[in-house]
Amino acid sequence: EAQVTQNPRYLITVTGKKLTVTCSQNMNHEYMSWYRQDPGLGLRQIYYSMNVEVTDKGDVPEGYKVSRKEKRNFPLILESPSPNQTSLYFCASSPGHSSYNEQFFGPGTRLTVL
């Protein structure tokens, strides 16, 4: 089944404790992206990747890191989480570099930073 998976789905952590949210897609998609969803703001892009070893900042990259060592995986790293990073996070992938392409979303990761 074609899908984007994220782990964990739920995470409660404390300020400053490094964490990684994994994202994997099995559709051989080139483009992958991370969004965060906050009430009243919709989704905002954190980072994106056009292909392996090619990543770039989105609109809200502060406090996050990403890597793209393999085509299928695009982990989101919070080196020192803070309470303002409490949010619902979505990973997305799409077949190519075009605004036409539908983005396929993972199930979301609900993160709480205390």
Place this chain on the structure above:
Amino acid sequence: AQKVTQAQTEISVVEKEDVTLDCVYETRDTTYYLFWYKQPPSGELVFLIRRNSFDEQNEISGRYSWNFQKSTSSFNFTITASQVVDSAVYFCALSTTMDSNYQLIWGAGTKLIIKP
């Protein structure tokens, strides 16, 4: 600047009523794509429709229909004979060829509550 506005924060209707969710967008690009996604209480994002800027034909899919009007920069979504299962947050989103991020620009969402 590119922007999507969903002015209705929350709409509540009784089952079987028709309901329209508004979406207004801003872009200087002439080639762009508009999307609607549904987010049920379980939290996942469900793709509903994609429309490109050159196709102003209205679209109907069962009880769902979409009205795209470039003259008013709107892409409204109507649910006919609403059902309780339609309760969700609905997002309108925009993607343009000017945006090198190929990201989706999202509206804030409209929470739709269908009462039995």
